[in-house]
Amino acid sequence: MAKAWPDNRIQELLDIELPIIQAPMAGSVLSKMAIAVSEAGGLGSLPCALLRIDQIRHEYDLIRQKTAKPVNLNFFCHQSPVIDPDRENRWRKRLKSYYTEFGIDPSGPVPTSSRAPFDADLCALVEELRPEVVSFHFGLPDQKLLARVKATGAKVLSSATTVEEAVWLEREGCDAIIAQGAEAGGHRGNFLSHDMATQVGTMALVPQVVDAVKIPAIAAGGIADARGIVAALVLGASAVQLGTAYLFCPEAEISPLYQQALRNGKDNNTAITNVFTGRPARGIVNRLVREAGPLSAETPEFPLAGGALMPLRAKAEPTGVADFTSLWSGQAASLGRELPAGELTRLLAEEMRNKMSAFHS
Known part of the structure:
Protein backbone atom coordinates (compact mmCIF):
# COMPACT_ATOMS: atom_id res chain seq x y z
CA MET A 1 0.00 0.00 0.00
CA ALA A 2 2.86 2.37 0.77
CA LYS A 3 3.77 2.46 -2.96
CA ALA A 4 0.67 4.60 -3.53
CA TRP A 5 2.35 7.59 -1.88
CA PRO A 6 4.95 9.85 -3.52
CA ASP A 7 7.34 9.46 -0.54
CA ASN A 8 6.85 6.65 1.97
CA ARG A 9 9.78 7.43 4.25
CA ILE A 10 7.54 8.36 7.20
CA GLN A 11 5.55 5.12 6.92
CA GLU A 12 8.81 3.16 6.89
CA LEU A 13 10.41 5.20 9.66
CA LEU A 14 7.42 5.05 12.02
CA ASP A 15 6.03 1.69 10.82
CA ILE A 16 2.61 3.13 10.00
CA GLU A 17 0.33 2.39 7.07
CA LEU A 18 -0.85 5.91 6.26
CA PRO A 19 1.10 9.19 6.10
CA ILE A 20 -1.33 10.78 8.56
CA ILE A 21 -0.37 11.88 12.08
CA GLN A 22 -2.87 13.09 14.66
CA ALA A 23 -1.53 16.21 16.34
CA PRO A 24 -1.11 15.82 20.12
CA MET A 25 -3.17 18.87 21.29
CA ALA A 26 -2.61 18.98 25.06
CA GLY A 27 -5.85 19.33 26.99
CA SER A 28 -8.02 18.10 24.11
CA VAL A 29 -6.80 14.54 23.51
CA LEU A 30 -6.35 11.42 25.63
CA SER A 31 -5.98 7.71 24.89
CA LYS A 32 -9.28 7.25 22.99
CA MET A 33 -8.18 9.44 20.10
CA ALA A 34 -4.69 7.95 19.91
CA ILE A 35 -6.09 4.40 19.84
CA ALA A 36 -8.60 5.18 17.09
CA VAL A 37 -6.08 6.88 14.78
CA SER A 38 -3.36 4.27 15.27
CA GLU A 39 -5.80 1.42 14.72
CA ALA A 40 -6.93 3.10 11.48
CA GLY A 41 -3.35 3.09 10.18
CA GLY A 42 -2.21 6.60 11.08
CA LEU A 43 -0.05 7.65 14.03
CA GLY A 44 -2.06 8.42 17.15
CA SER A 45 -0.50 10.85 19.63
CA LEU A 46 -0.88 11.27 23.39
CA PRO A 47 -0.09 14.81 24.60
CA CYS A 48 1.71 14.63 27.94
CA ALA A 49 2.40 18.29 28.79
CA LEU A 50 -0.69 18.69 31.01
CA LEU A 51 -0.61 15.21 32.56
CA ARG A 52 1.09 13.97 35.71
CA ILE A 53 3.37 10.96 35.40
CA ASP A 54 0.73 8.64 36.87
CA GLN A 55 -1.83 9.98 34.37
CA ILE A 56 0.53 9.41 31.43
CA ARG A 57 1.17 5.86 32.62
CA HIS A 58 -2.58 5.23 32.98
CA GLU A 59 -3.42 6.59 29.51
CA TYR A 60 -0.57 4.65 27.94
CA ASP A 61 -1.77 1.46 29.61
CA LEU A 62 -5.22 2.08 28.09
CA ILE A 63 -3.63 2.54 24.68
CA ARG A 64 -1.69 -0.70 24.96
CA GLN A 65 -4.83 -2.60 25.98
CA LYS A 66 -6.50 -1.59 22.70
CA THR A 67 -3.72 -1.36 20.10
CA ALA A 68 -0.27 -2.79 19.45
CA LYS A 69 0.35 -0.28 16.66
CA PRO A 70 2.86 2.57 17.00
CA VAL A 71 1.88 5.61 19.08
CA ASN A 72 3.53 8.93 19.79
CA LEU A 73 4.06 10.51 23.22
CA ASN A 74 4.44 14.29 23.00
CA PHE A 75 6.24 16.59 25.45
CA PHE A 76 6.99 20.31 25.77
CA CYS A 77 10.61 21.52 25.98
CA HIS A 78 10.14 25.02 27.35
CA GLN A 79 12.23 26.34 30.21
CA SER A 80 10.51 26.38 33.59
CA PRO A 81 9.36 29.96 34.13
CA VAL A 82 10.90 32.38 36.57
CA ARG A 115 2.80 22.69 32.02
CA ALA A 116 5.68 20.38 32.82
CA PRO A 117 8.75 20.65 30.57
CA PHE A 118 10.48 17.39 29.63
CA ASP A 119 12.84 16.46 32.45
CA ALA A 120 14.70 13.47 33.96
CA ASP A 121 11.52 12.07 35.54
CA LEU A 122 9.61 12.15 32.25
CA CYS A 123 12.64 10.71 30.49
CA ALA A 124 12.64 7.79 32.95
CA LEU A 125 8.96 7.27 32.14
CA VAL A 126 9.75 7.10 28.41
CA GLU A 127 12.43 4.52 29.22
CA GLU A 128 9.83 2.54 31.16
CA LEU A 129 6.99 2.75 28.60
CA ARG A 130 9.13 2.60 25.45
CA PRO A 131 6.72 4.24 22.98
CA GLU A 132 7.60 3.85 19.32
CA VAL A 133 7.63 7.62 18.72
CA VAL A 134 8.42 10.59 20.98
CA SER A 135 7.74 14.11 19.75
CA PHE A 136 8.72 17.46 21.21
CA HIS A 137 7.41 21.02 20.96
CA PHE A 138 9.54 24.16 21.52
CA GLY A 139 12.77 22.51 20.40
CA LEU A 140 14.42 19.51 22.02
CA PRO A 141 15.47 18.50 25.54
CA ASP A 142 19.16 18.67 26.43
CA GLN A 143 21.48 16.24 24.68
CA LYS A 144 21.79 13.82 27.61
CA LEU A 145 18.02 13.40 27.90
CA LEU A 146 17.63 13.18 24.12
CA ALA A 147 20.30 10.46 23.96
CA ARG A 148 18.40 8.47 26.60
CA VAL A 149 15.16 8.80 24.61
CA LYS A 150 16.87 7.65 21.41
CA ALA A 151 18.49 4.74 23.26
CA THR A 152 15.00 3.29 23.86
CA GLY A 153 14.61 2.91 20.10
CA ALA A 154 11.99 5.66 19.87
CA LYS A 155 11.91 7.76 16.74
CA VAL A 156 12.15 11.46 17.58
CA LEU A 157 10.09 14.22 15.95
CA SER A 158 9.97 17.94 16.70
CA SER A 159 8.31 21.04 15.28
CA ALA A 160 10.03 23.71 13.22
CA THR A 161 8.42 26.99 12.21
CA THR A 162 11.37 28.15 10.07
CA VAL A 163 14.03 26.52 7.90
CA GLU A 164 16.65 27.56 10.47
CA GLU A 165 14.80 25.60 13.17
CA ALA A 166 14.47 22.57 10.87
CA VAL A 167 18.20 22.54 10.13
CA TRP A 168 18.93 22.84 13.87
CA LEU A 169 16.61 19.94 14.70
CA GLU A 170 18.23 17.72 12.07
CA ARG A 171 21.70 18.56 13.37
CA GLU A 172 20.66 17.77 16.94
CA GLY A 173 19.42 14.28 16.03
CA CYS A 174 15.74 14.43 15.04
CA ASP A 175 14.49 11.61 12.83
CA ALA A 176 11.85 13.77 11.10
CA ILE A 177 10.72 17.40 11.12
CA ILE A 178 7.17 18.66 11.66
CA ALA A 179 7.07 21.78 9.48
CA GLN A 180 4.47 23.86 11.34
CA GLY A 181 3.01 26.60 9.20
CA ALA A 182 1.50 29.76 10.64
CA GLU A 183 -1.99 28.42 9.85
CA ALA A 184 -1.70 25.73 12.55
CA GLY A 185 -3.88 25.83 15.65
CA GLY A 186 -2.47 25.75 19.16
CA HIS A 187 0.96 26.78 20.37
CA ARG A 188 3.57 27.81 17.86
CA GLY A 189 6.54 25.43 18.07
CA ASN A 190 9.05 28.23 17.55
CA PHE A 191 12.21 28.18 19.64
CA LEU A 192 14.88 30.09 17.67
CA SER A 193 12.64 32.83 16.30
CA HIS A 194 10.18 34.72 18.48
CA ASP A 195 8.89 37.30 15.99
CA MET A 196 5.30 36.36 15.23
CA ALA A 197 5.11 38.90 12.40
CA THR A 198 7.50 36.82 10.29
CA GLN A 199 6.06 33.33 10.87
CA VAL A 200 5.87 31.35 7.62
CA GLY A 201 2.77 29.76 6.04
CA THR A 202 2.65 26.01 5.43
CA MET A 203 2.74 26.18 1.62
CA ALA A 204 5.88 28.33 1.69
CA LEU A 205 7.57 26.54 4.60
CA VAL A 206 7.24 22.89 3.55
CA PRO A 207 9.17 22.92 0.26
CA GLN A 208 11.94 25.05 1.76
CA VAL A 209 12.30 22.66 4.71
CA VAL A 210 12.26 19.67 2.32
CA ASP A 211 15.12 21.28 0.36
CA ALA A 212 17.12 22.15 3.48
CA VAL A 213 17.16 18.81 5.34
CA LYS A 214 17.78 15.18 4.41
CA ILE A 215 15.32 13.70 6.93
CA PRO A 216 11.58 13.47 6.13
CA ALA A 217 9.32 16.48 6.63
CA ILE A 218 5.76 16.35 7.98
CA ALA A 219 3.48 19.20 6.94
CA ALA A 220 1.27 20.78 9.62
CA GLY A 221 -1.01 23.80 9.59
CA GLY A 222 -4.27 24.51 7.77
CA ILE A 223 -4.58 20.93 6.46
CA ALA A 224 -8.02 19.45 7.09
CA ASP A 225 -9.02 17.45 4.03
CA ALA A 226 -7.63 15.38 1.16
CA ARG A 227 -6.92 18.46 -0.95
CA GLY A 228 -4.58 19.82 1.69
CA ILE A 229 -2.90 16.44 2.18
CA VAL A 230 -2.24 16.01 -1.53
CA ALA A 231 -0.91 19.57 -1.77
CA ALA A 232 1.50 18.90 1.10
CA LEU A 233 2.72 15.66 -0.49
CA VAL A 234 3.24 17.38 -3.84
CA LEU A 235 5.32 20.02 -2.06
CA GLY A 236 7.60 17.25 -0.81
CA ALA A 237 6.24 16.39 2.60
CA SER A 238 6.39 12.70 3.51
CA ALA A 239 3.29 12.95 5.70
CA VAL A 240 0.86 15.41 7.26
CA GLN A 241 -0.07 16.19 10.85
CA LEU A 242 -3.72 17.17 11.41
CA GLY A 243 -4.98 18.80 14.58
CA THR A 244 -8.13 20.88 14.28
CA ALA A 245 -9.72 18.32 11.92
CA TYR A 246 -9.59 15.75 14.75
CA LEU A 247 -11.23 18.09 17.27
CA PHE A 248 -14.55 17.47 15.50
CA CYS A 249 -14.35 13.76 16.41
CA PRO A 250 -16.31 12.39 19.38
CA GLU A 251 -13.03 11.16 20.89
CA ALA A 252 -11.89 14.76 21.42
CA GLU A 253 -11.92 15.75 25.10
CA ILE A 254 -13.38 19.21 24.61
CA SER A 255 -16.30 21.09 26.11
CA PRO A 256 -19.61 21.82 24.34
CA LEU A 257 -18.58 25.50 24.31
CA TYR A 258 -15.39 24.63 22.45
CA GLN A 259 -17.26 22.31 20.08
CA GLN A 260 -19.72 25.06 19.18
CA ALA A 261 -16.92 27.59 18.60
CA LEU A 262 -15.27 25.15 16.18
CA ARG A 263 -18.56 24.57 14.34
CA ASN A 264 -18.77 28.33 13.85
CA GLY A 265 -15.15 28.49 12.70
CA SER A 329 -7.98 26.20 16.23
CA GLY A 330 -6.21 26.34 12.91
CA GLN A 331 -7.38 28.37 9.95
CA ALA A 332 -9.23 25.51 8.23
CA ALA A 333 -11.79 24.66 10.93
CA SER A 334 -14.68 25.18 8.53
CA LEU A 335 -13.49 22.08 6.64
CA GLY A 336 -13.95 19.89 9.73
CA ARG A 337 -16.25 16.85 9.63
CA GLU A 338 -17.92 15.31 12.66
CA LEU A 339 -16.84 11.68 12.28
CA PRO A 340 -15.22 9.15 14.62
CA ALA A 341 -11.43 9.54 14.52
CA GLY A 342 -10.77 6.14 12.96
CA GLU A 343 -13.40 6.67 10.29
CA LEU A 344 -12.04 10.15 9.52
CA THR A 345 -8.50 8.79 9.18
CA ARG A 346 -9.57 6.05 6.77
CA LEU A 347 -11.80 8.43 4.78
CA LEU A 348 -9.01 10.99 4.41
CA ALA A 349 -6.70 8.25 3.15
CA GLU A 350 -9.28 7.01 0.64
CA GLU A 351 -10.05 10.49 -0.63
CA MET A 352 -6.34 11.20 -0.87
CA ARG A 353 -5.75 8.04 -2.91
CA ASN A 354 -8.52 9.05 -5.29
CA LYS A 355 -7.06 12.52 -5.73
CA MET A 356 -3.55 11.14 -6.20
CA SER A 357 -4.85 8.73 -8.85
CA ALA A 358 -6.55 11.58 -10.68
CA PHE A 359 -3.39 13.65 -10.31
CA HIS A 360 -1.25 10.91 -11.90
CA SER A 361 -3.73 10.01 -14.68
Missing part, protein backbone atom coordinates in the same frame (compact mmCIF):
# COMPACT_ATOMS: atom_id res chain seq x y z
CA ILE A 83 8.15 34.17 38.46
CA ASP A 84 8.42 37.92 37.98
CA PRO A 85 6.23 39.74 40.54
CA ASP A 86 6.15 42.91 38.42
CA ARG A 87 4.82 41.08 35.37
CA GLU A 88 2.36 39.15 37.52
CA ASN A 89 1.06 42.42 38.98
CA ARG A 90 0.77 44.07 35.57
CA TRP A 91 -1.23 41.11 34.28
CA ARG A 92 -3.50 41.11 37.33
CA LYS A 93 -4.03 44.85 36.85
CA ARG A 94 -4.93 44.28 33.18
CA LEU A 95 -7.54 41.69 34.20
CA LYS A 96 -8.91 43.68 37.17
CA SER A 97 -11.94 45.08 35.35
CA TYR A 98 -13.02 41.54 34.36
CA TYR A 99 -12.64 40.37 37.97
CA THR A 100 -14.84 43.24 39.13
CA GLU A 101 -17.40 42.50 36.41
CA PHE A 102 -17.72 38.88 37.59
CA GLY A 103 -17.66 39.68 41.32
CA ILE A 104 -14.20 38.19 41.93
CA ASP A 105 -11.82 39.74 44.46
CA PRO A 106 -9.01 41.21 42.30
CA SER A 107 -6.54 40.92 45.19
CA GLY A 108 -7.35 37.31 46.03
CA PRO A 109 -4.98 34.40 45.39
CA VAL A 110 -5.07 32.78 41.94
CA PRO A 111 -4.27 29.20 40.93
CA THR A 112 -0.96 28.35 39.29
CA SER A 113 -1.04 27.33 35.65
CA SER A 114 1.50 24.62 34.99
CA LYS A 266 -14.24 30.67 9.73
CA ASP A 267 -11.08 31.26 7.78
CA ASN A 268 -10.57 34.67 9.37
CA ASN A 269 -11.74 34.27 12.99
CA THR A 270 -8.53 32.93 14.50
CA ALA A 271 -5.46 34.83 15.65
CA ILE A 272 -2.04 34.10 17.06
CA THR A 273 -2.29 35.25 20.67
CA ASN A 274 -0.33 34.95 23.91
CA VAL A 275 -3.05 36.10 26.33
CA PHE A 276 -4.03 32.61 27.50
CA THR A 277 -0.65 31.14 28.40
CA GLY A 278 2.02 33.77 27.82
CA ARG A 279 3.22 32.03 24.65
CA PRO A 280 1.91 32.60 21.11
CA ALA A 281 -0.77 30.13 19.99
CA ARG A 282 -3.47 30.23 17.33
CA GLY A 283 -7.02 30.20 18.61
CA ILE A 284 -10.51 31.46 17.87
CA VAL A 285 -10.85 35.17 18.59
CA ASN A 286 -12.98 35.89 21.67
CA ARG A 287 -13.41 38.84 24.00
CA LEU A 288 -10.08 38.44 25.82
CA VAL A 289 -8.14 38.17 22.55
CA ARG A 290 -9.87 41.28 21.17
CA GLU A 291 -9.51 43.43 24.29
CA ALA A 292 -6.20 42.28 25.83
CA GLY A 293 -4.34 41.01 22.77
CA PRO A 294 -3.85 39.38 20.44
CA LEU A 295 -0.22 39.74 21.54
CA SER A 296 0.28 41.46 24.87
CA ALA A 297 3.53 42.61 26.47
CA GLU A 298 1.84 42.34 29.90
CA THR A 299 1.48 38.56 30.15
CA PRO A 300 3.68 36.61 32.57
CA GLU A 301 6.10 34.06 31.17
CA PHE A 302 4.68 30.83 29.72
CA PRO A 303 2.66 29.13 31.11
CA LEU A 304 1.95 31.42 34.07
CA ALA A 305 -0.51 33.74 32.30
CA GLY A 306 -3.24 31.11 32.51
CA GLY A 307 -3.45 31.08 36.30
CA ALA A 308 -5.14 34.46 36.63
CA LEU A 309 -7.70 33.45 33.98
CA MET A 310 -8.93 30.40 35.90
CA PRO A 311 -11.32 32.30 38.23
CA LEU A 312 -12.78 34.12 35.20
CA ARG A 313 -13.29 30.87 33.31
CA ALA A 314 -14.91 29.32 36.36
CA LYS A 315 -17.49 32.13 36.44
CA ALA A 316 -18.04 32.53 32.68
CA GLU A 317 -18.11 28.98 31.30
CA PRO A 318 -21.10 27.72 33.34
CA THR A 319 -23.14 30.56 31.86
CA GLY A 320 -22.23 29.49 28.32
CA VAL A 321 -19.62 32.21 27.82
CA ALA A 322 -16.17 31.38 26.40
CA ASP A 323 -14.75 34.90 26.65
CA PHE A 324 -11.76 33.80 28.76
CA THR A 325 -11.29 30.28 27.40
CA SER A 326 -8.54 29.25 25.00
CA LEU A 327 -10.23 27.85 21.89
CA TRP A 328 -7.25 26.56 19.93
